[in-house]
Amino acid sequence: MNLALLFDGMLVVLILAVAVWTVTVRDSFAAGIGYAVYGLLLALAWVRLAAVDAALTEAAIGGGLTSVLMIRATVRLRAGEAAARAATPGPLPRLLAALLGGSVAAGLALVVLALPDPAPTLAPQVAEHIATTGLGNAVTAVLLSFRAIDTLLEAVVLIYALIAVWTLTPDRFWGGRPGPKYETDPNGMLAYLARLLPPIGIVVAVYVLWVGADLPGGKFQAGTLLAAMWLLAIMAGLTEAPPISRRWLRGVLVAGTVVFLAIGFAGVPLAGAFLAYPEGFAKPLIVAIEAASMLSIAFTLALLVLGPPERRDQA
């Protein structure tokens, strides 16, 4: 037990050190790299907290997609980096900010130390009702059955975020393709990796989705994996991001929400409530929602990384 605590202590020190470095390092590009390392270390912390589903999500989104997004953006803003750095506040504002951060941290630390014992938990209720869903993974049961409305609204939030990003499109590019046209050597190393890896990634993503019913995994993790594979192929110049005016694209983006809503409304006459599943059909319906959502999430996340359209569709 003490050895485990020693390991956790070292992990915490490492996480905090990388976090401090990410905040204080001069170069923003380095900060983006630091955030990727931070996300992966945090995923380890989630494993130590017995939340493997959250660990997979953190590693994929925190360590992966957020860092890609940040690194791309810092490269584009590099020209203004020196001017921005000159605007760093003096010692007094910095001290005040440190006081603010320190007191909030101290307050939260007191709350952590004063958490009630025994801890309140909903685990018994979940354990009591999980049999009705036919699922083995309690987190998936919460996401898609007990708190399905949260997950449905979250899918809507993702689409809204993408619409908001797209509204930033300059008028002349509306309906065009997001991101620059990536020109890389078709015989180069990046293209080589992008030819070999994505098919393997597709198999792994379907696996992560399929085991998500009973083991850690699910549509978010699988969708992020697919998004990463698609982005790899795009950035290696092997394929292009589709113009955002395409009908099929818009169809795929809302497919998950549409299937979710359709099954939800079907629950009103069949099972007596919105988003209730008819007895015995819970698992297949949940798998159907997850499969459709995985595709929508994959396309939404990848397009969020790519940003608003930047060039016209030269078809």
Next chain:
Amino acid sequence: MSQLLDLWTVLAVGAGVFFFFAGTVGLLRFPDTLTRLHALTKADNLGLGLVVLGLLPRVGSPLAGLKLICVWLLVLLASATASQLIARVARRAGPPA
């Protein structure tokens, strides 16, 4: 028999950890990006390979063993290609060849 397997696992995983450690020492001691990349890719390939080799006799089924080998191969592909990509950038940015 089971003791022999235990010994094998301890030896192979121990050797794997040794090469991981050697790679880390190299990463810290070697003088520039390119030499550090050598330390990282070669030591990680061998380190993970030995750990997988040590764990192979403990898996329940041949398919689970194949899964372990797939993990090793994927790490190999990722580290070998990523190191070459970094090496190209480092050579262009660093002192001329």
Next chain:
Amino acid sequence: MSPALPTALVRGALFLVFWSALIGLSVSSLIVGIVAAAGATRASLYLLPPGPQRVRLLPLVALLPRFLWQSLLAGWEVARHAFAPRLTLRPGFVAYQSAHPPGRLRNTFATIASLLPGTLPCGENEREILFHCLDVDQPILEQLADEERALARVLADSGDV
């Protein structure tokens, strides 16, 4: 019959084996696995269209122990340098004349070479691959030529199909 069909079947079968390795064998998951393998095969045919090269099994099996032995040597070399009381590296660049034009075969060779003792590809042009080496006194060019010949036996050009 489309010429891509045999390639598609082989790749699909490999993806299905990979799927089974991930999840184990059961009827219900095998159905999902076939869907996954079909999707992966489609993506694979798009990203990596079947070329003239065919993988030959027998030389591949012969290459394997050689690759493992080389990996061991490579790791040992790094460990030797890392733990040497004074750094004994003699790093430098070596240009290697590749027998193959830029493309898949050369990329595969470069990737394998990056795991071999003391060599790391860090640039290329039409005819040469530039290697960074930990120790330029080693007979690197001969080693690389050996490796490339061994790989060429595995990924042989076959005129047909």
Next chain:
Amino acid sequence: MNVPTLFGLCGAVLVGLGLYGLVVSPQPLRKILAFNLVGSGVFLLFGVVARRGAALGMGGDPVPQALVITGIVVAFSATALAVALVLRLHDMTGAATLAPADADEPPVA
């Protein structure tokens, strides 16, 4: 000191650190990054509450765990929107910080 408390304190420090970075960094992208630190610290506190609620063979209370997964995805979409806004602001004005432009200096079109 036990494992959840340790990570709880880590989460608390991360929130404070993120707040500091949010105020101090002049570059908008660094502010977004710092805000993500705050978010991940809060998520970690959720994870601690979940871990403390372990019961009946479950490693943790699945309800906060599910909330965190939702939260990570929503935080990412908010980050993507913020980054898109910063890049658009930069394209339109050439501004490298969020400071209001000087009145006598017209923005670069």
